[in-house]
Amino acid sequence: MSIFWNLWIIGLTLTNLALLLWVLLANRKVAVKDDEAPENRTTGHVYDGIEEYDNPLPSWWFKMFIATFIFAAAYLVIYPGLGSFKGVAGWTSHNQLEAKQQKAEELYSEQFGKYNAMPIEDLARDSDAMKMGLRLFSNNCAVCHGADGGGNFGFPNLTDHDWLYGGEPATIKQTITGGRKGVMPAWAPILGEDGIHETAEYVLSLSGREHDAELAKAGQKHFEQNCVACHSADGKGIQAMGAPNLTDDIWLYGGEPQDIRQTLREGRNGVMPAQQELLKESRIHLLAAYVYSLSLPLDEQ
Numbered sequence: 219m220s221i222f223w224n225l226w227i228i229g230l231t232l233t234n235l236a237l238l239l240w241v242l243l244a245n246r247k248v249a250v251k252d253d254e255a256p257e258n259r260t261t262g263h264v265y266d267g268i269e270e271y272d273n274p275l276p277s278w279w280f281k282m283f284i285a286t287f288i289f290a291a292a293y294l295v296i297y298p299g300l301g302s303f304k305g306v307a308g309w310t311s312h313n314q315l316e317a318k319q320q321k322a323e324e325l326y327s328e329q330f331g332k333y334n335a336m337p338i339e340d341l342a343r344d345s346d347a348m349k350m351g352l353r354l355f356s357n358n359c360a361v362c363h364g365a366d367g368g369g370n371f372g373f374p375n376l377t378d379h380d381w382l383y384g385g386e387p388a389t390i391k392q393t394i395t396g397g398r399k400g401v402m403p404a405w406a407p408i409l410g411e412d413g414i415h416e417t418a419e420y421v422l423s424l425s426g427r428e429h430d431a432e433l434a435k436a437g438q439k440h441f442e443q444n445c446v447a448c449h450s451a452d453g454k455g456i457q458a459m460g461a462p463n464l465t466d467d468i469w470l471y472g473g474e475p476q477d478i479r480q481t482l483r484e485g486r487n488g489v490m491p492a493q494q495e496l497l498k499e500s501r502i503h504l505l506a507a508y509v510y511s512l513s514l515p516l517d518e519q
Contacts, residue, residue, distance in 0.1 A: 224301035231300060235290060242283050246274060330500035338387035341507035351508025354501055367512040372471055372488060376512045380468045384457045385513060391506035397492030400460045404485035413440050418478040424453040425467040
């Protein structure tokens with residue numbers, strides 16, 4: 219924080235406190251004596267025959283206001299509130315968060331440690347562990363993948379057996395830990411609009427969908443020249459690159475002809491954020507087991 223803004227905040231805070239204190243004291247009056255003339259004991263406001271008396275605040279109320287000023291002064295000395303002044307107690311929200319996280323880590327480390335020693339395959343069949351895994355998934359993953367793991371437009375379904383980077387336990391854990399970045403380049407500048415339509419028809423043919431055979435034949439040439447490096451010659455994709463299988467009729471961004479053309483025309487960018495710093499090893503291990511369990515047959519869950 220610059221010196222200007224530091225002084226600005228300090229000045230604004232103290233000025234407001236001083237003005238409020240002045241307003242309180244300036245309106246503090248000695249109680250009106252009963253023998254004074256009635257006209258001197260009112261404000262002059264009359265409503266429906268009711269006169270407003272010019273009485274001071276009750277003593278206890280005035281003292282409560284003074285107490286709030288004393289509290290405010292003490293607070294600004296002990297805690298940060300005046301510009302960059304950190305307060306004599308040295309408190310920060312960051313320190314408080316770290317303390318709570320440390321306390322939680324100590325509280326649950328034994329239980330997480332027990333689960334961390336179990337293989338993911340066994341952990342996925344432990345009902346108590348999966349209850350904790352569900353809570354981790356709901357708090358960190360459901361916003362993208364859905365509460366049931368069924369996915370959303372642009373976010374993979376975790377309950378089937380179609381995996382962009384592989385569905386082995388170790389691979390799932392690696393995905394959660396380090397994240398993934400999937401990039402499908404835009405092909406409109408290279409293929410042109412006619413080439414986009416031809417390639418889309420060929421992609422439709424790979425999964426046995428209804429398509430225009432003549433356009434698909436022309437599109438096969440575009441596919442062989444531009445797409446096999448990622449999706450392989452048979453269109454089944456390469457999991458090491460996160461390139462999807464185009465033959466199974468499972469689509470991340472929609473499988474309608476217009477959706478495929480849109481993907482080819484403008485490309486796609488998908489990001490799975492890394493959870494290593496947020497969740498740490500023990501929770502990631504448990505979460506990976508839960509994600510792995512989502513695609514298991516019901517009798518194995």
